[in-house]
Amino acid sequence: MLQILFSLEDASVIETVVIPSARGRTTVCVSSQVGCAMNCQFCFTGRMGLRKHLSTAEIVEQAVFARKLFSDEFGTITNVVFMGMGEPLHNVDNVIKASSIMVDEQGLQFSPRKVTVSTSGLVPEIKRFLNESNCDLAVSLNATTDEVRDWIMPINRRYNLSTLLGTLREELRLRPKSIVLFEYVMLAGVNDSVDDAKRLTELVRGIACKINLISFNPHSGSQFKPTPDEKIIEFRNMLIQSGLTVMVRLSRGDDQMAACGQLGAAGDYQLPLLRVPEKFQVAL
Ligand code: SF4
Numbered sequence: 001m002l003q004i005l006f007s008l009e010d011a012s013v014i015e016t017v018v019i020p021s022a023r024g025r026t027t028v029c030v031s032s033q034v035g036c037a038m039n040c041q042f043c044f045t046g047r048m049g050l051r052k053h054l055s056t057a058e059i060v061e062q063a064v065f066a067r068k069l070f071s072d073e074f075g076t077i078t079n080v081v082f083m084g085m086g087e088p089l090h091n092v093d094n095v096i097k098a099s100s101i102m103v104d105e106q107g108l109q110f111s112p113r114k115v116t117v118s119t120s121g122l123v124p125e126i127k128r129f130l131n132e133s134n135c136d137l138a139v140s141l142n143a144t145t146d147e148v149r150d151w152i153m154p155i156n157r158r159y160n161l162s163t164l165l166g167t168l169r170e171e172l173r174l175r176p177k178s179i180v181l182f183e184y185v186m187l188a189g190v191n192d193s194v195d196d197a198k199r200l201t202e203l204v205r206g207i208a209c210k211i212n213l214i215s216f217n218p219h220s221g222s223q224f225k226p227t228p229d230e231k232i233i234e235f236r237n238m239l240i241q242s243g244l245t246v247m248v249r250l251s252r253g254d255d256q257m258a259a260c261g262q263l264g265a266a267g268d269y270q271l272p273l274l275r276v277p278e279k280f281q282v283a284l
Contacts, residue, residue, distance in 0.1 A: 001017055001018070001019050002017065002018045002019075002070065003015055003016070003017050004016045004017070004018065004062075004065065004066065004069070006058075006061075006062065006065070008034075008052075008058065010052070012034045012051060012052055013034075014031045014034055014054065014058070014062070014084070014085060015031060015084060015085060016028060016029065016030055016031060016062040016065070016066060016084060017029040017084065018066050018070050018077070020075075024075070024078075025078050025079055026070070026075060026076065026077050026078055026079070027077070027078070027079040027080070027081055028062065028063050028066040028067075028077050028079070028080050028081075029080075029081045029082075029083050029084050030059055030062040030063055030080060030081070030082055030084050030098075031054065031059075031062065031084030031085035031086055032053075032054055032059055032082055032084070032085070032086040032087070032088040032090075032091045032094070032095050032098075033050060033051075033052065033053050033054055033085055033086025033087065033090065033091055034048075034050075034051040034052040034054070034085060034086070035048035035049050035050045035051040035052070035085065035086070036048065036049075036050055036085060036086045036087050036090075037049065037050035037087065037090060038087045038090070038120050038153070038154070038155055039154050039271045039272075039274075040120060040140070040142075040152060040153045040154075040155075041151065041152045041153075041223070041224075041273060041274060042142075042152055042185060042187060042216060042222065042224050044219045044222075045085045045086065046271065047271055048271075049271045050086075050090075053086075053090075053091040053094060054086070054091065054094060055094055056094045056097040056098045056101070059082075059094060059095065059098035060098050060101050060102065060107075060108070062084075063077065063080055063102060063108060064108070067108075078110075078114060079110075079114045079115070079116070080099075080102055080110055080114065080115045080116070081115075081116045081118065081138075082095060082099070082116065082117040082118055083116075083118045083138070087119065087120050087122065088117050088118060088119060089117070089119040089122045089125035089126065089129060090122060090125070092122075092125045092128060092129065095117060095129075096128070096129060096132050096133050099115055099117055099133055099135045100133065102115050102135075103115055103134065103135060112133075112134040112135045112136070113136060115135040115136065116135065116136040116137070116138050116181065117129060117133070117135055117136070117137060117138070118137075118138040118139070118140060118183065119137070119138070119139055119140065120139075120140045120153055120155050121139060121140070121141075121153070121155050121156065121159050121164045122155065122159065123159040123163055123164060123167050126139075126164075126167060126168070126171070127167060127171055130171045130172070130174075130175060130178070131171075136178070136179070136180075136181065137178070137180050137181070138180070138181040138182070138183055138212075139164070139168070139180055139181070139182055139183065140153070140183045140185075141182045141183065141184050141200075141203075142183070142184055142185050142187075142191060143156070143161075143190075143191050144161075144191065144195075144196045144199035144200050144203060145161075145199065146160050146161055147277060148190060148191055148277075148280070149161060151274055151275075151276065151277055151280070152187070152190070152191075154274065161203060165203055165204065165207065168180055168207050169206050169207050172207060172208055176208075178208065179208045179209060179210060180207060180208070180209045180210075181209065181210050181211075181212055182204060182209055182210070182211045182212065183212050183214060184200070184211060184212065184213050184214065185214045185215075185216050186213055186214065186215060186216060186226065186227035186231075186232050186235065187216055187224045187225070187226070187227065187283075188216075188224070188225040188226060188227045188228070188231075188283060189225070189280065189282070189283025189284075190224065190280055190283050192227040192231060192232075192235055194238065196235075197235050197238040197239055197242075198238070200239065201238075201239060201242040201243075201244060204244070209244075209245075210244075210245045210246070210247060211239060211244055211245070211246045211247070212246075212247045212248075212249065213232055213235060213236055213239075213246060213247070213248045213249070214249045215227065215229065215232060215249055215250050223273065223276075223284045224284065225283070225284075229250045232248060232250060233248070236248050
């Protein structure tokens with residue numbers, strides 16, 4: 001994995017990551033904001049707070065530069081994921097424009113199936129994205145109850161699991177070819193139980209989807225622990241037995257970008273950590 005740092009006119013720094021893979025796929029992971037306002041509790045970028053939305057040009061240029069700098073070394077860049085710094089759909093105008101330039105004949109000419117925009121669950125913006133863009137959508141789910149999601153992803157207090165998944169179910173009916181990718185970062189003792197696996201199966205029922213189980217990559221100051229690899233495999237097997245399509249990124253895949261929130265420097269100012277529900281205090 002290679003990191004490129006871009007210095008913007010106002011001296012803020014954004015990070016872009018290029019991820020070559022053995023299967024001939026090379027992915028560029030672009031940032032959409034400097035920092036992020038969503039304050040997901042397991043996330044490094046989220047600790048920074050939001051500093052700035054990136055312009056359409058600043059987003060597209062990350063992919064253009066990555067192509068110029070690395071195509072000789074790794075071959076053509078085949079995929080783009082909006083999983084760098086920021087909540088892409090919090091900057092929805094510029095992200096929709098940037099993703100359309102990436103797939104345009106006159107633009108970067110990626111296939112829409114190779115451009116994926118990730119979100120923590122901004123429901124009105126998800127509707128807009130699904131109606132205005134033909135690129136793929138990934139949703140960071142990471143919990144199977146509102147109690148846990150309210151804590152680790154505070155956006156859930158505005159758009160809870162039922163609203164989020166109900167919207168996806170509804171909207172994807174109108175786009176029968178679309179498949180949503182659910183990202184699920186596995187946090188020991190928080191969202192990795194047998195009951196979580198059962199609830200997850202029920203929650204995504206009726207939504208054309210794939211699940212991506214991601215081993216948590218602990219960062220400095222993080223209060224969570226990663227689920228052991230063997231337990232991730234057991235969790236995956238339960239989901240597969242229920243008929244779901246599941247991918248796994250184990251801890252040795254630390255060099256692969258699988259969800260937003262692993263980039264950035266927290267700096268002096270940090271958003272507050274939220275109160276840990278009593279029954280989960282023992283897991284931390
Ligand atoms: S996980 Fe993504 S949406 Fe949540 S705070 Fe981090 S960058 Fe923002």
